Structures are given as C-alpha cells and as structure tokens.
Amino acid sequence: MMNSPAAKRRHGSLATLHASQAGLARIARTIADPARSLESLIGVTGELRAFVERHTQLVMKIANPLTEGGSTLPSGRAISPLQAALCAREMLRSAAFIQGLASAIRARLNDAAPVAVLYAGCGPFALLALPLMAIFSPRQVQFTVLEVHEEALGHARTLIDELGYNAHVAAFVCTDAVTWRIAPDAVPDVIVSETMNTALGKEPQVAIMRNLFAQAPQATLVPSAISVHVGSEGDTSAEPCSEWGKVFEINAERILDWQLIEAPRLPAASITLPADLGFGARLLTRIEVYGDIRLGDYDSSLNLPLQLPGKPKLKGKETLAFSYQLGSAPGLACEVSPSQ
Numbered sequence: 001m002m003n004s005p006a007a008k009r010r011h012g013s014l015a016t017l018h019a020s021q022a023g024l025a026r027i028a029r030t031i032a033d034p035a036r037s038l039e040s041l042i043g044v045t046g047e048l049r050a051f052v053e054r055h056t057q058l059v060m061k062i063a064n065p066l067t068e069g070g071s072t073l074p075s076g077r078a079i080s081p082l083q084a085a086l087c088a089r090e091m092l093r094s095a096a097f098i099q100g101l102a103s104a105i106r107a108r109l110n111d112a113a114p115v116a117v118l119y120a121g122c123g124p125f126a127l128l129a130l131p132l133m134a135i136f137s138p139r140q141v142q143f144t145v146l147e148v149h150e151e152a153l154g155h156a157r158t159l160i161d162e163l164g165y166n167a168h169v170a171a172f173v174c175t176d177a178v179t180w181r182i183a184p185d186a187v188p189d190v191i192v193s194e195t196m197n198t199a200l201g202k203e204p205q206v207a208i209m210r211n212l213f214a215q216a217p218q219a220t221l222v223p224s225a226i227s228v229h230v231g232s233e234g235d236t237s238a239e240p241c242s243e244w245g246k247v248f249e250i251n252a253e254r255i256l257d258w259q260l261i262e263a264p265r266l267p268a269a270s271i272t273l274p275a276d277l278g279f280g281a282r283l284l285t286r287i288e289v290y291g292d293i294r295l296g297d298y299d300s301s302l303n304l305p306l307q308l309p310g311k312p313k314l315k316g317k318e319t320l321a322f323s324y325q326l327g328s329a330p331g332l333a334c335e336v337s338p339s340q
Contacts, residue, residue: 017164021134024051024163028131031095032102038293041095048098049088052125055163058085058155069151075178076204076330078195081152084123087194093300097128097222100289101192104220105132105141108189114142116170118188118216120177120208121195122147124155128192133165142170144186146177177208182215192222198306199228199283201331206250206266206324213255225251225288228332230271230320232278233297233305241284241297241305245271247322248332251288268322268332275316281308283332312336 030036030044053060058081070080088094101117108115119129122145129143147153153174160166170186177193191212196205205226213221227250231243248268258266273281282305287295297303308320309332317339325333 020051020055020163024048024131025134027051028098028102028135031098031131032135034099034103036099038092038095038099038295038299041099042091045091045095045098048094048127048131049091052088052127052130052159053085056085056124056155056159058082058124060085069149071149072328073148073176073178073204074328075176075207075326076328077197077202078121078148079203081124081149081155084121084152085125087123088125088127090300093295093302094127096287096289096293096295096299097192097194098131100291100293101128101190101222102132102135103290103293104190104192104222105136108220109140114138114140115190116186116188117141117143117190117192118146118182118212118219119143120146120180120191120193120212122153122156124152124159126156126160128194129168130160130163130165133160133163133168136168138167141168143168144171144173144188145169146173146175146180148174148176150174178204178211180211182212187216188212188219190220190222191216194223196226196302198302198304199285199332200226200248200250200324201306202329204330206330207326209250210255210258213252214259217252217256220290221252223287223289224291225249227286227288229284229286230273230281230308231284231305232280233282233284235279241282242278243284244274244281245269247271247283247320248324264326265333266324266326268324270319270321272319273314273316277314277316281314281320282306283308309333315339 027048071078197203228248229246231241319337321335
C-alpha cells in the first residue's frame with residue numbers, strides 16, 4: 001500500500017532519483033549546447049562539480065597525501081582518484097571536453113546502432129560521460145569505461161548505477177588503456193581520454209591514444225589534437241603568449257605515421273630561438289578538443305606555460321632539437337645547440 005512506510009520510502013527514493021536526473025540533464029543540456037561559449041559555461045560547470053561531489057562516495061577531504069592511490073605505470077603516471085576528482089574543479093577544461101564529446105557523439109548518431117564510445121581513464125566521476133548519459137538514451141550511445149585504478153572505477157560505477165544510468169555502459173574494465181586490446185565486435189566510434197599533463201609530460205595520454213587509435217583508425221578522437229609550442233609567456237596571464245613555433249603534436253594523422261616506430265622516442269621538430277627571449281622560453285600547450293572547441297594559453301592547468309626540459313640557460317638564437325620520450329616518465333626532451 002502507498003501509505004505503508006516501505007512504500008513511502010520507495011516513492012521518496014524515486015522522487016529523489018528523478019530530481020537528480022532532471023538536474024543533471026539540465027546541466028548537461030547547457031554544457032553540450034554548441035552555441036554556448038566556454039566562458040559562459042563556468043557557472044553551470046561549477047554546478048556539475050558540486051553535483052558529482054555531492055553524489056560520490058569518494059571522500060573529498062584532503063586528509064591524506066594528495067597522490068595517495070596513484071601509481072607509476074610503464075607508460076607514465078596514473079594520478080590518484082582524489083587528484084582525478086579535483087580536475088572537475090577546472091571549469092573551462094570540463095566544459096570544453098564535455099561539449100566536445102557531445103558534439104563528437106552527435107556527429108556519429110545513426111539509427112542502426114548506438115554510438116560506441118571508448119572512455120579511457122574515467123576517474124571516480126566518469127565526468128565526461130556521466131552528464132551525457134542524462135541527455136542521450138542508451139539506444140543512442142554506449143560507453144565502454146576503462147580505468148587503471150580499481151578504487152576510481154568502483155566509485156564511477158557506483159555513481160552511474162545510483163543515478164540510474166547503468167544501461168548506458170557496455171562494460172566497466174579495470175585495465176591499463178596502454179595495453180588494452182579492443183575486441184573485434186567492440187570497435188569504438190569515438191575514443192576519448194583526458195589523461196594528460198602540461199606539455200604532454202608525466203601522464204600517458206600519448207601512449208593511450210597511440211594504442212587505442214591504432215586499433216580503431218576510423219574512430220573520432222577527443223581531443224582531436226594536442227600540440228606543444230615554444231614561445232614566451234606574457235607579462236601577465238591576460239596577455240597573449242608569443243609563439244616561435246610548434247615542436248610536437250598528437251592527432252590522428254601523426255598516430256598513423258608513428259605505427260612502425262618501435263623506438264622509445266617519437267620524432268619532434270627543431271626550432272631556432274629569436275635573439276630576444278622576452279620573459280624566457282617556455283613550452284605552450286594548445287588543445288583542440290573537437291571542431292572549434294579549444295583550450296588555449298592559461299585556460300586551464302594544462303595550458304600553463306612550462307619551463308623547457310632540463311631548464312637550459314639560454315641567451316637567444318640557440319637551436320633546440322626536440323623529441324618525445326616514451327616510458328614511465330614521458331615528455332619532451334631537447335638538445336641545445338649554441339647560436340652560430
């Protein structure tokens with residue numbers, strides 16, 4: 001009977017669930033709107049951050065070292081569940097990746113089958129996928145969720161299940177995405193991963209995208225391109241950085257070019273510095289998430305100017321020869337030749 005305590009509890013639980021789903025759908029529709037600028041989404045992305053932190057079972061208090069629960073893999077650093085959760089507090093970054101993924105899914109929608117999304121490195125919130133589950137049906141999109149840390153995957157699974165979106169997930173897999181083999185009957189339409197640090201250092205974004213895209217070269221990549229440039233930072237974050245040239249980029253074309261490379265280094269460019277180094281030579285990271293959705297200088301922690309590897313003392317006019325080092329400490333390396 002509806003008047004029984006158990007029935008009232010069930011009714012209350014359903015009402016709470018429906019309210020949560022409606023709230024998430026409202027947030028997701030706003031972020032996924034391609035007409036909205038990233039700057040206009042800062043407030044609503046803050047609402048998303050508050051939503052996932054309110055619903056997660058992960059303890060958000062930094063009582064233990066922030067890196068506790070992280071691990072060093074043969075391909076780079078896998079950050080801790082708490083570190084991954086804190087990435088949700090970067091508003092422009094979250095807005096760009098969620099809006100970009102939504103656009104990539106829309107571009108692949110068809111009546112024949114759901115869009116298959118392979119999400120590598122979901123963290124404890126599955127932040128890029130969760131809001132989109134509120135606005136796309138399971139018939140429209142299916143996610144395969146990879147995460148190397150069992151704790152983070154468990155939190156993501158619980159969050160998705162308790163919000164009623166488990167039908168959107170084809171599989172939760174605790175694995176290293178760098179070695180994951182895609183089943184022939186599960187080739188993705190979209191591959192998304194946000195497992196990176198500034199200038200593509202430390203974390204395994206390059207290795208992950210190389211492995212997965214080589215197995216599914218018809219898939220859409222999100223982000224579609226990440227490039228590292230050399231330049232000088234502005235006097236303040238409000239001033240544009242001066243760029244002297246691009247030295248490394250990962251995108252679909254580059255990954256295919258690298259297929260036969262077995263060496264522990266990937267090729268990158270050389271650049272001759274100008275005589276005037278301004279405030280000093282820095283690595284600048286630019287991210288093309290999807291289409292014209294981009295993250296540029298100072299938009300997030302990923303886009304902060306970074307000192308050159310080895311912090312060489314430069315006077316100007318030197319030539320820097322770059323390469324990208326793979327392995328447990330991935331990132332750019334450079335050799336400095338003095339000016340002629």
